[in-house]
Amino acid sequence: MSAPTLEVRNLKTHFFTRGGVVKAVDDVSFTVEAGKVLGLVGESGSGKTVTGFSILGLVDPPGRIAGGQILFKGRDLATLPEAEMRGLRGNRIAMIFQDPMMTLNPVLRIDTQMIETVQAHAKVSREEARQRARDALGQVGIPSPDERLKSYPHQFSGGMRQRVAIAIALLHKPDVIVADEPTTALDVTIQGQILAEAQKLCAQFGTALVWITHDLSVVAGLADDIAVMYAGKVVESGPVAQVLDAPLHPYTLGLIGSVPSRNHRGEPLRQIPGMTPSLLNLPAGCAFRSRCPRAEPGCAEPPPFAEYRPGQHARCIHPHQEAVAA
């Protein structure tokens, strides 16, 4: 069997700040095959974006990858020299950022920003590069791309800007796309369109897609697999249907319970009690301990990331193995 497109193994990305070591990513593992979508979920500050930047090799000091492997078709990106990494970035591995209003350079025209991306990785003429840029804009559903190429970012709406960013990510038909909450800033109808397009394009080109979000309903509709992050660690992972139907980890269950749904109309929304702990002084053992209704003295020891059901892992010593109604 050939190596999967992207396999992250025990990734640790730490920030060595003056106040101490911030373990933003601390033992994250997941695998994405070609043409598949992984939903990476977790609440704000759980380390999703830092995981994405780690894959692209874009973690800036004081942060650095402190351990683990990022295997891209079997090659470890964590130890790849910067020059080689740059050859992959935007070419074989692309990223779409969280905030579409901030990702495009305000003083450069769209064509400049697209053509430079083409020419960074392909020895083609400007004309050829412009042609490819235009095709990419057409692909993501931007009308009259020729005209739009000559515009500046501020002449686009947020949704259009995100489409441009997606078009840029697609320019080289990458093997991996990390999409960091690309639709959160957009309204629901546009979100739906972009999701559908992303799914179609990935299936078409066999791209492995890492879709970062905190919206479980998006993951349910889009992803094949899911990895749930809490305080820098993946606490549960597995096939989407299985994890959402029968979560093992109390945190996953809490997340599912806090999604507004039709079945619970009229009842108050369930919330996970307590606050996300500070990454600077996490409690020893399970980081979810202070908020967990099932906590027991044994949780003061770090729980292992174990496979409780085929393909479904959880980092909990006392998981919900009995069937639960979410």
Place this chain on the structure above:
Amino acid sequence: MTAFLLRRLIQAAAVVLVMSLLVFLGVFAVGDPIEILISPEADQFERERAIKALGLDLPLWRQYLVFLGNALRGDLGRSFVFNEPALRLILDRMPATLELAVGATVAALIIGLPLGLYAGLKPNSPLSKGIMATSILGFSLPTFWVGLMLIMVFAVQLGWLPSTGRGETVTILGMRWSFLTRDGIAHLIMPALNLALFKISLVIRLTRAGVRETMLMDYVKFARAKGLSPARVTFVHVFKNILIPVVTVVGLEFGGTIAFSVVTESVFAWPGMGKLIIDSINVLDRPVMVAYLMMIVLLFITINLVVDITYSLLDPRVRLEGKS
């Protein structure tokens, strides 16, 4: 763009009018030129004839209206001292000052931008810290003292550069310029650097602050995520953004540079407008003072306009607002 220019021109005219009144009143308040211009031995009759000849017998508002009427015809009065049109006196000396100010601005950009860029990209390197520490000196050392030190070292001790005057000049468009001859450039180097001192520090600090701020922006990270070379990220994505504040401030500073070249011109005996105005203030040569101040007002207005236009060329967001 035309509507924008038209609006700006009307605004400019209003500003000039208000300034003319303020300048006129201000200069009037400085002192009575009669005491200085007319010898104490002159008898009453001579005195009155001189006052009348200079138009100083009219009430203040009449004097202002006369001044304004003449000014509209391009006549800003005759110098009491040189008995020449004040405007001509100033225009004669303007090339020297402009040359000095442009030289200083160019030097500030050539020296300040790379140093600021380096200090912004590598904020923790010892060299960056050295650059920043030195830039504080540039802000705080008095211009005249640095000027004298430059003369001491490079003219007196080493004998590399001349210390006074403009050197050999070439006449183009009826004006004399130093920067076109080797000798003229040699004369220009020290005064221009002296005048640039403050601006170099300013450009370094602005550039560094801009680079540090811009480097944190998502669009810079996105540019890197596209696999662009560090050079392309720095010189296209970062640099174009920091040029906006740098151009604005340096442009606006240009008027100040001209107005305050007085010190440098005095130290290096540079025959520019600054030296003329100092001499005129000493003898209360009112028409020259008024004409000089009006020239400076016009200059500031022109510079502001040019800066606005350049700004809109650099920042596409401004361009659109101008249109709608």
